[in-house]
Amino acid sequence: MRSVKQTAPYTATQNACNLCAPLGAALVFKGIANALPLLHGSQGCSTYIRRYMISHFKEPLDIACSNFGEDTAIFGGGANLKLALDNIRRQYHPELIGIATTCLSETIGDDVPMFIQAYKAAFQNACRDEQLPALVHVATPSYQGTHMEGFHGAVRALIQTLAGREAAEGPPAMNLFPGMVSPADLRHLKEIVIDFGLEATVVPDYSDTLNGPLWTEYQRIPEGGTPVNALRRAGAGVASLECGLLLAAEKETAGTWLATQFDVPLHRQGLPIGISQSDRLFDTLAAVSGKAIPQKYTDQRGRLLDALVDGHKHLSGVRVAIFGEEDLVAGLAAFCGELGIFPVLCATGGGRGRFADTVRKVMPDYCRDQMQILEDVDFVTIEKKLAEMDGEVDLLIGHSKGYTMSRRLGKPLIRVGFPVHDRVDGSRLLHLGYRGAQQLFDRIANTLIQVKQERNEIGYTYF
């Protein structure tokens, strides 16, 4: 078992395998109903992040910006933030504005919480007949962590700012913090929780806002998302579930906040990718709801296992390299371990020093000692490692920024996670639960069969 950290000695980052923190925060705020994200920094931050996310989600994706100029950088961003909030209110009438900082506003030392206090005070003095949108602030300097820290930070900020115990009507609500997953994953998770007779407060929920239908009338803010009222009731939830193995080791998260402030029981597990982590999800939901696992899911599990058996020879001994966000990679690696696929290399641009241990723990003995686990690395480093392991890798699993690497190495790439900029179905990719495992399994097996078939001189039609 070797693990490599890029921090010492210093090397330049070449083709990064991560993005910056404000992107993660903006994505979270896009998943709140009638909310608008606001980046406190330069115009480019919001435009680049919009462009990057639009290429994946293929949806309108408005992100406002406080648009620093030279004066702002000298005198501070207070006035710009105020103007931005005013203009957003006028144009969008949002229920919530999610304010994420950037490297610029953090470096000049803007005190955003103070700006927000002042804005609230001025608002209360001026316009009493209008409701002020909820203002949620998260510190996301791009020089700290990756987009995943921005993502989890924004989820935590939403809960810390808004969660209370307002009485809820209807079925008991469960708080679900699924991590950075696809709209299809979010839809599937909601369906599962509801099938257990629970109400799901999924934070964030961009399953509709970033994967919606065509419109009849223009929507200033696309419909869907976690209702702000549901966030306000999160303290009254019957339980919280937080997904992500690395996230589960964090001391300050949305889930730990609800546990310490409101005694909401916290369940933590990895992303429900593959069989054992999905089993865990269903067991937790059964325990929380007091209900048996619905037949529908037992059937899904049954069909999945049947497919695994039918196809196991195609996968057995296949060697993969997995890259992307740390929790996603850990989840996929564990699933590969269940399939008999050997993840010879696991890499992430993030990691915070805990990636290697986390991955190691979920791997079966037979491959644990022969894996390369790389954290805080870029694509040039990953590709170099793979080139050194010449011939040892059959398949790549990761997001579409690994395509050029896959092309040079001549190894197929199974696209997962974010971003998927070179296929049409980024939003619809399903990774979670038995159905997600089924989809992943089918895609992996079919890709391997296709390679065998195309390389075969005879061109068999049975496999």
Add this chain to the structure above:
Amino acid sequence: MSAIPILEARKAQIHQKGAEPFDITCGKHSLAGSVSQRACVFCGSRVVLYPIADALHLIHGPIGCAAYTWDIRGALSSGPQLHRLSFSTDLREKDVIFGGEKKLAAALDELIDAYRPKAAFVYSTCIVGIIGDDVAAVCRKLAQDKGIPVLPVHSEGFKGTKKDGYKAACDALFRLVGTGSTEGISPLSINILGEFNIGGEAWMIRKYYEEMGIQVVSIMTGDGRVDDVARSHGASLNVVQCSGALTFMADMMKETYGIPYIRASYFGIDDMAKALYDVAAHFSTQPTVMETTRRIVRREVSAIMPELYRLKGDLSGKRAAIYVGGAFKAFSLIKALRYLGMAVVLVGSQTGSKADYATLQEMCNAGTVILDDANPLELSKYIIEKRADLFIGGVKERPIAFKMGIGFCDHNHERKIPLAGFEGMLHFAREVHASVTSPVWQFAPARKLAGHREEEFRA
């Protein structure tokens, strides 16, 4: 329909032809909170320098700016592909406190040794000036050590608009000009400025000029090479495309080297032909040049006309909206759309000048909406009100059109298809045709609704 409000502070940047005397405000820093479609100073610099394929492009700052501009454009290179990689000093928290100069020097040292570029550009991002890095000093030191030009680009995102980024890029690029030998450069020679070789466009244009007997010394910056830029001061004429990206360069070359420049656009039949004729006219002492040019234009135009006519049959009478970065592209697109029988109902740009908008106003029909530095809500409001059948824009505009059931043509730097040149006009027409005539729109609820409203109106 719920009315989409226009911010009071934005109203002066929107004009509807015919309603009032022409006046439009532009060239302003974008309004905070308005969700501008523009990017920043860094983006302007990156756009200009990106296609130089044998240079190292190192982005000094935290990771975001480099990550979001990795292999972002369809700017092709016939040789090295170094421009398609993303290099960052990836500053972290302690660098923000103690400064990033050491990392910058180490990164340059490592990357120049690894990739052997002909020059290196170092882009400053927002925080570089604030943390007090002396980028110029580090660049000087590394230039000396490595024996290649290492050029700082003053592209801190907040220090102006995208246009200021163009200027910062030209300032850096200009330092290369005049450093190479001008041997073997013909008196009949040009530089092509502001052409980025998206989908191979620069190659097509270069071929036309070379066929005319004109030597193309350098293209800035499409399929760009450091050595070509270094000797570009030997050319007799600069031909400048685009609303302003390389105009700064043309001005500096005129002042320092006395090279005159003319403007050109390569989009659409009229403008493409004019770009060739204007160059031919400049070299009128050689009468064969004009004759050859006429022959080329005749040949190229007659090659595409039959299919254009066929496509026009389906497109005639349709309405188009245009929102692009520079206004010059919009001029060309309006003319190109006329060949397809299409009328323009909305036109806007991120960086147009007052004169640009006046020209647009003259070119358009009454009622056309003209916008400067628009935002998604404004664009949506007017494409719906004006019942556009087609929207021409970039990635950020595409989903707005699609949600409302409107066809779309990508006319940005990310596209893979060449739209310039005579051949490009045909690609453009096919693109427009493929989207506008797709059967999918029959299922779009907004179009159905618009259809009902139109019928009601007629009844």
